[in-house]
Amino acid sequence: MRRGVVVFLITTVVVLGFAVHHVWTLLMLLVVTGREDQISRAELPAPNSGAIIEQPQLIPKIIHQTYINDTVPDHWKGPQQSCLDLHPDYEYKLWTDKKSREFIAAEYPWFLETFDGYPYPIQRADSIRYFVLHHFGGIYIDLDDGCNRSLDPLLAYPAWVRRTNPTGISNDAMGSVPRHPFFLKAIDSLPEYNRRWILPYITVMGSTGPLYLSLIWIHYKNAKPQDMDRLRILFPDEYNNHPWSFFTHHLGNSWHNNDVKVIFWMAQHWVMITIIGFTMGFALLWCCYSTFVLQRQASANAGAKNRYAYSRIPFYRRISSKEFPLDDRHEV
Numbered sequence: 001m002r003r004g005v006v007v008f009l010i011t012t013v014v015v016l017g018f019a020v021h022h023v024w025t026l027l028m029l030l031v032v033t034g035r036e037d038q039i040s041r042a043e044l045p046a047p048n049s050g051a052i053i054e055q056p057q058l059i060p061k062i063i064h065q066t067y068i069n070d071t072v073p074d075h076w077k078g079p080q081q082s083c084l085d086l087h088p089d090y091e092y093k094l095w096t097d098k099k100s101r102e103f104i105a106a107e108y109p110w111f112l113e114t115f116d117g118y119p120y121p122i123q124r125a126d127s128i129r130y131f132v133l134h135h136f137g138g139i140y141i142d143l144d145d146g147c148n149r150s151l152d153p154l155l156a157y158p159a160w161v162r163r164t165n166p167t168g169i170s171n172d173a174m175g176s177v178p179r180h181p182f183f184l185k186a187i188d189s190l191p192e193y194n195r196r197w198i199l200p201y202i203t204v205m206g207s208t209g210p211l212y213l214s215l216i217w218i219h220y221k222n223a224k225p226q227d228m229d230r231l232r233i234l235f236p237d238e239y240n241n242h243p244w245s246f247f248t249h250h251l252g253n254s255w256h257n258n259d260v261k262v263i264f265w266m267a268q269h270w271v272m273i274t275i276i277g278f279t280m281g282f283a284l285l286w287c288c289y290s291t292f293v294l295q296r297q298a299s300a301n302a303g304a305k306n307r308y309a310y311s312r313i314p315f316y317r318r319i320s321s322k323e324f325p326l327d328d329r330h331e332v
């Protein structure tokens, strides 16, 4: 093989290795199922079963929700009320924008600058839920999630989140004891992930939203937490759609805009996008290589004008070795 080609292949491998290392956590999200941490339906007592009172209560009986102010819009009053009705013995905390900011300023002042600096309000609504779970413990529920049965059985686990399809976890219903190491990691990593991407949806997802929490989850799992620190996972069947499920989901992601369609399309076609990405990267590398190395050689080589034009095509020179006799190998 020509030395130039070897250099090109090595460069490609190094660059690819770097890229894969960079997106490794994202790639792991595609294969990690969380099955080993599943809260299985078999271990959950049925609604109204006498077995529920025999379970330990680790998570404090607090329900947290968030909204701009105290005036919850009519379309969310139904779901909100369903949770209040099923949990008369729980404390209820509605985190308005004003209360959230006061809470961060008082309890986590190191985060206030990041919190105030978020360009999208949903980033504040996302992040505040990790802080209140870390501080008070309890169960956070999105306003568009209604309750289908008492959440008491879920108080028996130190911390849980819910699994989403096709990959990752969501931040719309989560429970935790105060100061659980998973939520500690979730609040501690927020400043580091506070980056802006081109699409607002990616910025929100990746800096504070479900994608952010899923990446934290992968890192947390990789660190092999002790059994008592495990983050348990509620799977879709236990989340909604069945009589024994805990929640009812009401569509209402008011902040989603057109980026969502792009992201969902990308999620569905990720194999193709990965291949195109790597092909484009490969082509780009080759262009750089041919521009800076081959062209210089080509112009230095009298009478080899054709070669200039073709040098951008990978391996062209090997194929056309008749045209360019092997005795010019030493020049590369």
Ligand SMILES: *[C@@H]1O[C@H](CO)[C@@H](O)[C@H](O)[C@H]1NC(C)=O
Pocket (backbone or CB within 6 Å): 068, 069, 070, 071
């Ligand atoms: C609460 O926020 C909503 C949405 O921005 C607004 O329409 C409403 O007037 C606010 N209510 C109060 C009491 O400020």
